[in-house]
Amino acid sequence: MKTTAPLVKRRPIIGAMFMGAVLALGAALWVQRGPDLTYLPDLAEVHLPQGKSLYVQVHEVTLADWNRCFDAGACALQLRPPVGRAEQSFPATGISWIDANDYIAWINRNARHRFRLPTTAEWLSIAAEVIPDKPVPIFASPNLDWASAYLIEGLKSRRLEAAGSYSVTKDGVADLDGNVWEWTQDCFNDPGLPSDRCPAFYVMGEHEAVMSFLVRDPARGGCAVGSPPAHLGMRLVTDSKPGA
Amino acid sequence: MTKLYNPGLMPTSRRNVLRGTALAGAAAFVGGIATPAAARLGPHARVRPVSPMVVQAQADAIAKATPMDVSGLTRVRQELVAPPFAPVHEQVASGPPKIVEITMETEERLMVVDEDTGASIWALTYNGSVPGPLIIVHQDDYVELTLRNPAASQMEHNIDFHASTGALGGGGLTHVFPGEETVMRWKATKTGVFTYHCAPGGEMIPYHVCHGMNGTVMVLPRDGLKDGDGNPLRYDEIAYFGEQDYYLPKDEKGDYKQYEAAGDDFADSLDAMRTLTPTHSVFNGAVGALTGENALKSTVGKTVLMIHNQANRDTRPHLIGGHGNFVWQSGKFGNAPEVGLETWFVRGGSSAAAMYTFEQPGVYAYVNHNLIEAALLGATAHFVVDGEWDNALMEQLVPPRATET
Numbered sequence: 001m002k003t004t005a006p007l008v009k010r011r012p013i014i015g016a017m018f019m020g021a022v023l024a025l026g027a028a029l030w031v032q033r034g035p036d037l038t039y040l041p042d043l044a045e046v047h048l049p050q051g052k053s054l055y056v057q058v059h060e061v062t063l064a065d066w067n068r069c070f071d072a073g074a075c076a077l078q079l080r081p082p083v084g085r086a087e088q089s090f091p092a093t094g095i096s097w098i099d100a101n102d103y104i105a106w107i108n109r110n111a112r113h114r115f116r117l118p119t120t121a122e123w124l125s126i127a128a129e130v131i132p133d134k135p136v137p138i139f140a141s142p143n144l145d146w147a148s149a150y151l152i153e154g155l156k157s158r159r160l161e162a163a164g165s166y167s168v169t170k171d172g173v174a175d176l177d178g179n180v181w182e183w184t185q186d187c188f189n190d191p192g193l194p195s196d197r198c199p200a201f202y203v204m205g206e207h208e209a210v211m212s213f214l215v216r217d218p219a220r221g222g223c224a225v226g227s228p229p230a231h232l233g234m235r236l237v238t239d240s241k242p243g244a
Numbered sequence: 245m246t247k248l249y250n251p252g253l254m255p256t257s258r259r260n261v262l263r264g265t266a267l268a269g270a271a272a273f274v275g276g277i278a279t280p281a282a283a284r285l286g287p288h289a290r291v292r293p294v295s296p297m298v299v300q301a302q303a304d305a306i307a308k309a310t311p312m313d314v315s316g317l318t319r320v321r322q323e324l325v326a327p328p329f330a331p332v333h334e335q336v337a338s339g340p341p342k343i344v345e346i347t348m349e350t351e352e353r354l355m356v357v358d359e360d361t362g363a364s365i366w367a368l369t370y371n372g373s374v375p376g377p378l379i380i381v382h383q384d385d386y387v388e389l390t391l392r393n394p395a396a397s398q399m400e401h402n403i404d405f406h407a408s409t410g411a412l413g414g415g416g417l418t419h420v421f422p423g424e425e426t427v428m429r430w431k432a433t434k435t436g437v438f439t440y441h442c443a444p445g446g447e448m449i450p451y452h453v454c455h456g457m458n459g460t461v462m463v464l465p466r467d468g469l470k471d472g473d474g475n476p477l478r479y480d481e482i483a484y485f486g487e488q489d490y491y492l493p494k495d496e497k498g499d500y501k502q503y504e505a506a507g508d509d510f511a512d513s514l515d516a517m518r519t520l521t522p523t524h525s526v527f528n529g530a531v532g533a534l535t536g537e538n539a540l541k542s543t544v545g546k547t548v549l550m551i552h553n554q555a556n557r558d559t560r561p562h563l564i565g566g567h568g569n570f571v572w573q574s575g576k577f578g579n580a581p582e583v584g585l586e587t588w589f590v591r592g593g594s595s596a597a598a599m600y601t602f603e604q605p606g607v608y609a610y611v612n613h614n615l616i617e618a619a620l621l622g623a624t625a626h627f628v629v630d631g632e633w634d635n636a637l638m639e640q641l642v643p644p645r646a647t648e649t
Contacts, residue, residue, distance in 0.1 A: 080497060080499060082361065082362040083361060083362035083363060083364075083499050083500045083501075083502060084362060084502050085362075138628065139605065139606065141605075141632075141633055143633035143635070143640075144605060144606050144633060146606070147605075147606040147607040150539075150607045150626070150628065151536060151537075152536060152537055152539055152628060153537055155536050155537055157359060158359035158360050158532070159356075159359045159360075159362065160360070160362070217360070230359075230360060231360065
């Protein structure tokens with residue numbers, strides 16, 4: 001982070017404080033504005049059904065990725081690996097929709113490229129081959145719709161695993177079938193609602209879930225009797241190949 | 245749940261230190277038959293400084309007591325099962341009082357308390373489960389317990405039955421060190437659901453209880469349960485909930501600490517327990533142990549007896565979407581059950597019983613209705629109930645729709 005700091009000082013008012021040579025260098029970088037490779041995640045190209053390509057982060061955002069954002073003062077949370085583990089290669093979890101968007105704003109500023117969260121439709125296309133069929137509802141009666149998403153079998157262990165512990169799609173996208181649910185940009189029940197007015201977004205994993213934008217840890221139980229996700233994380237997508 | 249068994253097969257210096265602690269603790273809590281126990285212990289045991297007069301008085305009293313002739317009583321063996329289930333039993337006793345033989349083995353095992361965070365504990369258990377198994381007898385039966393502590397254990401254990409009479413609930417007669425076993429018989433004179441727990445002495449008492457060593461014994465009236473008017477009450481199934489408050493030590497970063505063997509967390513645990521603020525409050529030993537794949541199953545029309553044990557701390561069970569039709573809050577069947585309750589109170593150090601007949605299918609959450617504990621600390625279980633929906637009881641007339649503006 002510290003070694004790349006001069007690159008991000010691109011505001012003229014700050015640049016003016018430097019000697020002429022530094023100013024000239026800064027101006028040159030400003031003009032070039034190519035993506036900053038030190039911030040670009042590994043991406044896999046996925047062909048969507050409509051014939052369009054989407055560039056999808058191979059792994060979920062990891063602790064190492066996330067804590068760069070924290071160190072830069074742009075993300076509120078400092079994340080740590082699970083108890084007894086030291087690896088920074090675990091997915092970043094315990095993040096709300098707001099946290100996820102803080103991260104996106106930071107990485108877009110630094111990578112000089114536009115990343116975003118996927119839509120539910122995009123996520124389902126990316127993950128189709130590794131996601132199991134929708135389970136048969138445990139209750140068939142329409143009166144029991146409210147309880148029918150409860151899962152009593154086929155649940156994955158909730159223990160967090162390092163990135164790369166689950167399946168990889170033929171396009172090369174990993175861990176879509178893991179126990180981290182990924183935030184999408186889709187507002188529950190009302191796609192037309194501006195995102196800053198949306199109370200809950202879809203999160204995608206082995207089953208679809210809906211989560212308040214504030215929730216970091218989808219606590220089990222209480223009145224929420226569905227099968228809440230184990231962990232909340234995120235994966236970046238982008239519509240254009242960086243640098244192309 | 246991870247099943248890692250205590251690897252500490254050989255005596256270590258740490259274990260000797262712990263033994264010393266256990267003994268010092270036991271000494272602080274006057275009880276036990278100190279002299280013979282100490283004599284068995286060998287070189288690393290400290291003799292408990294219990295007043296010789298007290299010890300002598302108890303030993304004398306036991307020696308003078310008339311031996312009990314139980315030769316005329318029928319013996320039956322009760323095979324204990326892991327919670328949330330109940331052992332095979334009769335609701336109405338057939339025949340005269342019996343001797344019910346049970347065996348409990350103490351087991352110190354590493355258990356995951358919360359898979360999400362990896363929080364774990366070297367649980368101290370009876371028969372490997374938190375809570376310990378449910379024991380069911382009838383009034384005037386005798387419980388004949390064999391308590392065994394395997395040589396692989398790190399610690400001393402014993403048992404205090406709140407349902408029993410004398411010797412600190414049996415705690416004074418049942419101290420077993422690793423590699424020992426003991427047999428004790430007690431008469432079930434009072435009816436109800438009662439807590440039992442380990443109580444080795446001093447600060448070891450809350451340490452063992454807060455590491456899982458507690459459970460329920462149910463003493464049924466010989467002619468079964470009754471409502472306030474004396475009408476018989478029968479159940480189709482039992483759901484046995486042990487609510488366990490854990491106080492897991494954290495490191496300076498706030499992460500849960502891990503330990504190599506049972507007892508290694510002793511000093512840290514006492515500090516955490518002193519806050520009186522549990523890090524977890526769970527049913528069946530772990531967060532989510534009775535949800536999802538392990539949710540309890542029932543059917544509309546079935547009557548369930550929900551037995552709730554909390555050996556240490558007050559709690560307030562509530563069945564979301566249902567009720568307590570007949571509730572013995574204090575857990576004692578000599579009192580008429582309260583009827584139609586929404587939430588009931590379980591005093592720390594007791595068990596309670598609540599009976600309910602399911603009227604609607606769906607998912608019910610059984611929670612500690614301190615909802616912070618239910619949702620954040622783990623005190624939630626689920627019932628999945630089959631059957632036909634009854635619109636007379638509830639009907640959705642307008643599904644959520646946009647309000648007119």
